[in-house]
Amino acid sequence: MEKVAGRQDEQAQMKQLLLSGKAEFLAIYGRRRVGKTFLIRNVYQKELVFQMTGIANATMAQQLANFSSALQSAEKSENLRTIPGNWFSAFEQLKGFLENLKASRKVILFDELPWIDTFRSGFLSSLEHFWNSWAFARTDIVLVVCGSAASWMLNKLIHNKGGLHNRVTRRIRLEPFTLKETEHFFKIKNIVLDHYQIIQLYMAMGGIPFYLNEVQPGLSAFQVIDKTCFTKGGLLTFEYENLYRSLFSKAERHIAIIEALAAKTQGLTREEIIRTSPLVNGGTLTQLLQELEESGFISKSLPFEKKVKTSIYRLTDQYSLFYLKFIKNSKAAGSGTWLSRIDSPAWRAWSGYAYENIVFAxxxxxxxxxxxxxxxxxxxxxxxxxxxxxxxxxxxxxxxxxxxxxxxxxxxxxxxxxxxxxxxxxxxxxxxxxxxxxxxxxxxxxxxxxxxxxxxxxxxxxxxxxxxxxxx
Structure with missing residues (x-):
């Protein structure tokens, strides 16, 4: 498989779990497109025996059919399996499959876990039973779950107050690439760019591997940005709406906060967010801010020698900032679009803010x-x-x-x-x-x-x- 760029600490932690001699329950979460699945499949490519990826906005029946297909693929069988009627039966099928494998270490992956746990599906309680009654007592199981909805991963799984309380043995929050990791990523792909060119790309895309994968050898940062952001069908021309709506229910509330912060380079306090957006004060706003912060879109900092209530929220997702400043409502398109904006007042204001974000990170x-x-x-x-x-x-x-x-x-x-x-x-x-x-x-x-x-x-x-x- 393709070599993993950076992620040295995360890879070391994941490999360590294979050597523990006991059952392990690993939860990985992070912003959408940050490379969670790629990392898991690369580190555990030899030990991965079963993997299922949840389907967005699917019904319980569709998720169960998806599970059945994944299990059939893992068995390498041409015989169609009976689709289980519920998640308890599904995990019983999974147990039977795993018990027949002779591998000393068996990695099981449930990808996009929040999507699998549909309303009143009983998935989480069945996962709890699978772990507590069977997997936990074994020495050959490494259960890996991951998801982009960080708030769900934290509230429903990692901080679970029911049967999964304290069952996760290791958690990893996967952050965007650093500049050093981005440079390493490009070297693996035989892309030669100097630091200034990489900074230009990072200011527009952030350290998101899925976006950076659009960079091709022989293209300058300006050409790449033109191609991905200002050309019809470019990857980042339509990513913004999908990004938030795939992560959050009623995503228009999260987007309102993002757009309020994008308009203020100095950041906003909670009270200022209320004044500049359609949101009202209360527990819901607290939850929205926490969800955005945990998902890596915004950051919260305390001003010098000030109290917590004066904390400043700041938009730190580089792509969202770039989209709102230059792509949304843009009439210009095609080759040379981005270069024509260099050194304009809007470009100078944005570049200063974007570079500050890089420094803070x-x-x-x-x-x-x-x-x-x-x-x-x-x-x-x-x-x-x-x-x-x-x-x-x-x-x-x-x-x-x-x-x-x-x-x-x-x-x-x-x-x-x-x-x-x-x-x-x-x-x-x-x-x-x-x-x-x-x-x-x-x-x-x-x-x-x-x-x-x-x-x-x-x-x-x-x-x-x-x-x-x-x-x-």
Whole structure:
């Protein structure tokens, strides 16, 4: 099978389960298209004896027919099986099949588990019985379940309060590729792109393997974006609606939050989300925000020295942001569409926000570049009381320093002008005045190609981080 790019920690955890000598119950969840199934099938290709993938919006009868077909395929039999009438009978059939196998380790996969568990189907209680009454006591079973609906995986399975309580022995939340993993992915596919080109693609697609698989050798980032986003039938021209509606019931509520956040680069508090969307305060909003956060579409951060109720929500799904800024309602299409927008006001605003998202997702790389990996830190943002000054990223360090980070995306080395120097000095002064901090504040520039050393930067900029550091 095709080689897995990155995922070293996840692969090690999964392989370790094969050596435990006891039954294992592994739950893997993560954003749709992030590569869960590909990872499972590659790591367990020799041990995988049964696999079933749920069908979206199917009935219980259709899911049972799907199960029967999967079991027949696993048996390598041409004889048609009797479709079980319920999930209890289905798992009895599965037990009979597994008991006749001589393999020392047998991996069973139920993919897109939330889709299989249809309303009043009894699937989850039957899975519970299968595990508790039979599989748990064996030494040859590794049960793997995965799903894109992270909230379902957490609430119905991992935090189950019934018979499956504490039965999951290992859980893995699969995140999008990092920049380093993305680079590795391209190398496996014999695609040669420099870091700036990869950053361009990552800002539009994020580290989503299914999207990145559209990149072909010999094409520039601009050409790939044109092909996938602005050409009729391009993969990402119609992905947005499918993405949310396949994960969430009444997805228009989740989309309302996403679109409210996309319109505000500084992020929104819970109260601001209520004011700028058709949603109302209450438990439902809490659930919607949790579902989006667990699925990897948004992030929640606490402003510097603030309380939880002032937490800032931010749209971090790169594709959703790109779609709403440039694809939705776009009249332009075809070759050269994306290149024609470069350096427009809309492009500059988007690229700054998208690059900030990349930096926030690679905080560990920033810390390594600053030489503070071994120091306890807390990251946050900051906005002055009168909204006259904003800091993109603060790294509050145990060594009594605060790294005040300015994140700038540019096509060339960044130049600090005289007016921008004055703006930075004012920002630092307002921060010290309002926060009353007694820690030293070091200005750190996080850019693409570095900051030009000139009379305006000397004595002001203490540290630099470039895009190359984000790949380490």
């Amino acid at each position: 690679h905080i560990d790389n920033v810390k390594r570049a600053l030489g503070i990996s071994g120091i306890y830190t807390e990251t946050s943002s900051w906005l002055s009381a009168k909204k006259e000054a904003q800091i993109d990223l603060l790294i509050d360090r145990r060594d009594r320093l605060i790294s005040i980070c300015e994140i700038k995306f540019s096509q060339n080395p960044f130049i600090i002008t005289k007016s921008y120097k004055a703006e930075l000095e004012k920002k630092l002064a307002v921060f010290r005045s309002e926060t009353k901090t007694n820690k030293s504040a070091f200005l750190t520039m996080i850019t693409t190609f570095g900051t030009v050393e000139n009379t305006n930067s000397l004595g002001l900029v203490q540290n630099q981080v470039t895009m190359n550091d984000l790949f380490n």
